[in-house]
Amino acid sequence: MSEDLFEEDRISVAERVAAEALIIDVDGFEGPLDVLLTLSRTQKVDLRQISILELAHQYLAFVEKVKVLRLELAADYLVMAAWLAFLKSRLLLPPDPTEEGPSGAELAAHLAFQLERLQAMRDCAARLMGRDQLGRDFFARGQIEVVERVKKVTYTASLLDLMQGYARIRTRDDFRPFILDRESVFTMEQALERMRGLIGYAGDWTDIVSYLPEGWENDPVKRRSATAATFAASLELVKEGHLEIRQTESFAPIQLRKRT
Amino acid sequence: MSEPVEKKEESLFEAAPMGEQERMIEAVLFASAEPVTVRELEARMPHGCDAAEALVHVRKLYEGRGVNLAKIGDAWAMRTAPDLGFLMQKETVETRKLSRAAIETLAIIAYHQPVTRAEIEEIRGVSVSRGTVDQLLEMEWIRFGRRKMTPGRPVTFVVTQNFLDHFGLENARDLPGLKELRSTGLLENRPPPGSVPGPGDVDEDDERNEGQSELFED
Amino acid sequence: MSEPVEKKEESLFEAAPMGEQERMIEAVLFASAEPVTVRELEARMPHGCDAAEALVHVRKLYEGRGVNLAKIGDAWAMRTAPDLGFLMQKETVETRKLSRAAIETLAIIAYHQPVTRAEIEEIRGVSVSRGTVDQLLEMEWIRFGRRKMTPGRPVTFVVTQNFLDHFGLENARDLPGLKELRSTGLLENRPPPGSVPGPGDVDEDDERNEGQSELFED
Numbered sequence: 001m002s003e004d005l006f007e008e009d010r011i012s013v014a015e016r017v018a019a020e021a022l023i024i025d026v027d028g029f030e031g032p033l034d035v036l037l038t039l040s041r042t043q044k045v046d047l048r049q050i051s052i053l054e055l056a057h058q059y060l061a062f063v064e065k066v067k068v069l070r071l072e073l074a075a076d077y078l079v080m081a082a083w084l085a086f087l088k089s090r091l092l093l094p095p096d097p098t099e100e101g102p103s104g105a106e107l108a109a110h111l112a113f114q115l116e117r118l119q120a121m122r123d124c125a126a127r128l129m130g131r132d133q134l135g136r137d138f139f140a141r142g143q144i145e146v147v148e149r150v151k152k153v154t155y156t157a158s159l160l161d162l163m164q165g166y167a168r169i170r171t172r173d174d175f176r177p178f179i180l181d182r183e184s185v186f187t188m189e190q191a192l193e194r195m196r197g198l199i200g201y202a203g204d205w206t207d208i209v210s211y212l213p214e215g216w217e218n219d220p221v222k223r224r225s226a227t228a229a230t231f232a233a234s235l236e237l238v239k240e241g242h243l244e245i246r247q248t249e250s251f252a253p254i255q256l257r258k259r260t
Numbered sequence: 261m262s263e264p265v266e267k268k269e270e271s272l273f274e275a276a277p278m279g280e281q282e283r284m285i286e287a288v289l290f291a292s293a294e295p296v297t298v299r300e301l302e303a304r305m306p307h308g309c310d311a312a313e314a315l316v317h318v319r320k321l322y323e324g325r326g327v328n329l330a331k332i333g334d335a336w337a338m339r340t341a342p343d344l345g346f347l348m349q350k351e352t353v354e355t356r357k358l359s360r361a362a363i364e365t366l367a368i369i370a371y372h373q374p375v376t377r378a379e380i381e382e383i384r385g386v387s388v389s390r391g392t393v394d395q396l397l398e399m400e401w402i403r404f405g406r407r408k409m410t411p412g413r414p415v416t417f418v419v420t421q422n423f424l425d426h427f428g429l430e431n432a433r434d435l436p437g438l439k440e441l442r443s444t445g446l447l448e449n450r451p452p453p454g455s456v457p458g459p460g461d462v463d464e465d466d467e468r469n470e471g472q473s474e475l476f477e478d
Numbered sequence: 479m480s481e482p483v484e485k486k487e488e489s490l491f492e493a494a495p496m497g498e499q500e501r502m503i504e505a506v507l508f509a510s511a512e513p514v515t516v517r518e519l520e521a522r523m524p525h526g527c528d529a530a531e532a533l534v535h536v537r538k539l540y541e542g543r544g545v546n547l548a549k550i551g552d553a554w555a556m557r558t559a560p561d562l563g564f565l566m567q568k569e570t571v572e573t574r575k576l577s578r579a580a581i582e583t584l585a586i587i588a589y590h591q592p593v594t595r596a597e598i599e600e601i602r603g604v605s606v607s608r609g610t611v612d613q614l615l616e617m618e619w620i621r622f623g624r625r626k627m628t629p630g631r632p633v634t635f636v637v638t639q640n641f642l643d644h645f646g647l648e649n650a651r652d653l654p655g656l657k658e659l660r661s662t663g664l665l666e667n668r669p670p671p672g673s674v675p676g677p678g679d680v681d682e683d684d685e686r687n688e689g690q691s692e693l694f695e696d
Contacts, residue, residue, distance in 0.1 A: 030579060033603025076604075102671035110670050117601060120664045125585035127654045134644045135571040137563035139291035141556060145340060145509035147522075148349045155399060157358040157366070159427045163436060165360065166367035169384055284565055286544030287558040290508070291569045304565050326504025344505040347522050 032080035035062065037115050047116045052108035053091050056084040087111070186216060186226040191233035199243055205255040208234060275308030278317065285314045295335030362392050366401060370423070370432050374405035374416030393417070401426065493526030496535065503532045513553030513643055549648045551639045560646070574617070580610045584619060588641070588653055590665060592623035592634035597667065611635070619644065 029035050039058045040050050063081040066073050090104030132138055194213060208230060216226040234256055237243040247254045276284070284305050288296060301311035315336060319329040322338070330339040340348065358366070365388055368380045380388050396402045401423040405416035419432055429435065494502070502523050506514060519529040533554055537547040540556070548557045558566065576584070583606055586598050598606050614620045623636035637650060647653065659665050 030602065031604030106671040110668070113664075113668060114601075114603070117664050118603065120659055120662075121582060121586050121589065121601060124589055124653070124655060124659070125581045128585055128588065128645060129581060131645045131647075131654070132560040132563070133573070134557070134646065135569075135573065138560045138646060139287070139558040139563070139566050139569050140511040141508060142291045142293040142511075142569060143337060144511045145348050147509070149352065150349045152353045154353060154355050155358045155362070155395070156355055156426075157363050159429075161358065161363050162367050162370065162427065165363035166371055169364055169368065283542075283544035283559065284562060287562040288565050290545045290556065291558050291566050293569075304568070324501075326501035326506075327508040338508060340505045340509055341501065344502060347502055347505050348509060350522060 032059075032077050033114060033118055035059065035077070036080075036111075037118055040115060047112065047119055050112055050115070052111055053088060055111075056088045056091075059084050060088070184219065184222045184225060186213065186222070186229045188229045188232045188236070191226070191229035192236060195230065195233045195237055195243075199237065199256075199258050201258075203258055205246070205257045208254040208256055211256070275310070276306055278314060281305065281309050281311070281314040282318050282321070284309070285311065285318045289318075289329070289336060289338050292337075295332045295337035297335045301336075359392070361389065362395055365392050366396055366419075366423075369396075369402050369417045370419050370435055373418040373432060374408075376408055376414040376416050378414065380417075493528070494524055496532060499523065499527050499529070499532040500535050500539070502527070503529065503536045507536075507547070507554060507556045510555070513548075513550045513555040513639065515553040519554075548643075548646065550643045551649065553639060555643065557646070574613075576613070577610065579607065580613055583610050584614055584637075584641075587614075587620050587635045588637045588650065589656065589659060591636040591650065592626075594626055594632040594634050596632065598635075 029038070036055060036059055039062065040047065040055055042058065043050055043054060045051075060081055063073065063077065066077075087104060087107050091108060093104075095103055134140060190213075195211060198211060209227075211230050211234075212223070212226045216222045231254070234243060234245055234254075238245050242259055244257050244259050245254065275281075285301065288301060288304055298311045298315065301315075302309060305311060315329070322329050324341075326341055326344055327338050328341050330337055364384055365380055368383050369375055372379065372383070377388055377393070393402075399422075400420055402417045403420050405418035407413040407415055424430065424432070493499075503519060506519060506522055516529045516533070519533075520527055523529060533547070537549075540547045543559070544562060545556050545558050548555050579602075582602060583598055586601050587593055590597065590601070595606055595611070611620075617640070618638055619641040620635045621638050623634040625631040625633055642648070642650065
């Protein structure tokens with residue numbers, strides 16, 4: 001308390017008035033850095049020559065005032081106060097060579113940089129807003145003309161399209177009879193369905209021929225179709241990881257077994 | 261903002277030079293959403309200005325330019341020069357593939373010309389929409405041929421020079437026959453689902469060659 | 479409709495004379511309130527036109543006039559001369575009053591771009607409210623830039639063409655006082671002493687410088 005009083009005495013009347021004005025205005029501040037920048041103006045020097053120690057004093061005094069008036073201060077104001085108190089001690093005490101971390105002078109220099117940068121940005125903002133502005137000082141065309149979008153569609157086709165189109169029509173007729181001939185076609189889908197039901201029992205290597213559907217072995221056309229479909233279906237099941245397939249040499253029987 | 265106010269006060273005592281008045285006219289007419297009357301111009305310009313005279317100068321200045329000064333009723337506005345109206349259109353060209361129906365119709369006309377609509381429908385197995393034929397006519401890929409000497413004298417369709425140019429053909433007879441299509445693998449690409457090509461195709465070829473040669477004789 | 483098409487085709491063989499091209503530039507720019515890019519100009523002008531060259535002539539032509547040709551980023555627009563703003567009280571648009579926080583945030587983004595929200599907060603010493611950034615985004619004065627290559631890949635903010643247009647800037651490099659700020663080191667991203675420079679920080683610095691130089695260069 002006695003130290004506080006001692007400090008109070010060192011603050012001039014003008015500063016005290018300024019500090020009171022600050023307190024009244026505390027809601028209007030944009031955070032501790034804003035307060036520090038405002039306080040720094042009382043030093044009436046270039047920001048580059050500002051005394052950070054003095055500024056720390058001023059800020060701490062400001063926080064004390066607020067406390068005396070029992071006003072609530074946001075946490076970040078108090079954090080800044082604590083940090084400035086720390087900085088003050090660093091600046092006042094001779095540097096301890098055993099202590100780690102940045103020196104008081106470095107911390108002070110950075111705070112000075114921050115203040116200068118904030119001030120610079122405020123100046124920039126003011127200069128920016130002071131420029132001639134569109135719709136206030138200079139103007140865009142009032143009577144704009146709508147740009148009409150004209151969409152032009154052109155159609156193309158290649159000779160290939162044409163020929164394929166023609167082939168498509170003509171082959172529709174060609175293939176009509178063969179659609180009727182589906183009796184002797186055993187599809188891969190059919191084979192797959194059949195195989196899925198059977199592989200559960202295929203523990204040992206078994207000739208693929210034994211998987212052919214019944215009644216398809218004798219007619220050569222039917223057999224060919226069934227063999228092809230069954231072989232294709234086997235490959236599919238191998239791919240899916242349900243089956244293993246082998247052939248010991250060319251034209252040797254193809255054998256299947258369940259994958260374990 | 262402060263400078264112009266000064267100018268305004270100055271002009272209470274002495275009218276702005278004509279060059280300045282022209283600048284003002286330009287600026288006001290440019291920024292205004294509506295045509296502006298002489299009276300309004302003068303109300304907006306500093307005291308002592310002669311908008312009517314300045315307008316004459318500005319009008320001359322913009323003569324033959326990309327924008328002109330136009331009088332609309334008793335008001336003035338800047339307008340795009342009439343011959344540059346085309347710049348106010350943004351043309352986007354979109355290239356689309358011809359529909360399947362149009363390609364098939366076109367192919368039938370090319371291979372069987374001259375061919376009637378009824379014949380096209382018979383070959384395609386479906387009716388040919390008016391729109392499809394109109395589109396091909398509009399593209400100038402087909403045109404009307406001679407009428408058939410059959411009852412009802414139906415019109416026929418033939419392909420045009422444009423068609424031949426587009427597809428790089430000298431003659432419609434250069435179109436490959438079915439056999440050639442097959443040898444290039446074009447036919448195998450599109451078997452009807454579930455069908456297997458068989459030996460029956462050969463006959464078909466003969467028939468169509470015969471048919472075509474007959475059609476192209478004239 | 480048919481005439482312009484003809485013209486367009488003609489120009490495939492011979493570009494329009496420069497005087498004609500200037501007229502076209504005038505017509506297109508007078509018709510638009512928004513800046514128009516060279517690319518768009520050329521897309522609308524007949525084939526073979528050199529919009530960039532014609533623009534140089536048009537700019538000269540309108541120097542000192544009531545309306546001037548302004549370059550905004552890589553686009554061009556006609557704008558009334560700033561000293562004639564007093565004539566346009568009728569056209570004046572009341573811009574939304576920006577808060578001090580918004581104005582400062584805007585300035586920081588303009589001078590430090592690309593800049594993250596954390597960096598803005600570091601400079602202002604307070605957190606940036608969502609509303610402030612939203613307002614600037616809504617006015618289309620700022621937009622999102624590339625993400626920073628630092629941990630968390632934070633988004634950055636940069637100013638837009640609308641911003642340049644509004645403040646009559648040709649380029650972000652023309653921001654008032656930018657050069658002095660750079661020479662005094664006030665635009666550097668200086669980490670507080672004692673903060674452990676991790677590998678991320680180094681990257682950040684590199685990226686930031688690269689990003690900025692890119693933005694401020696042509």
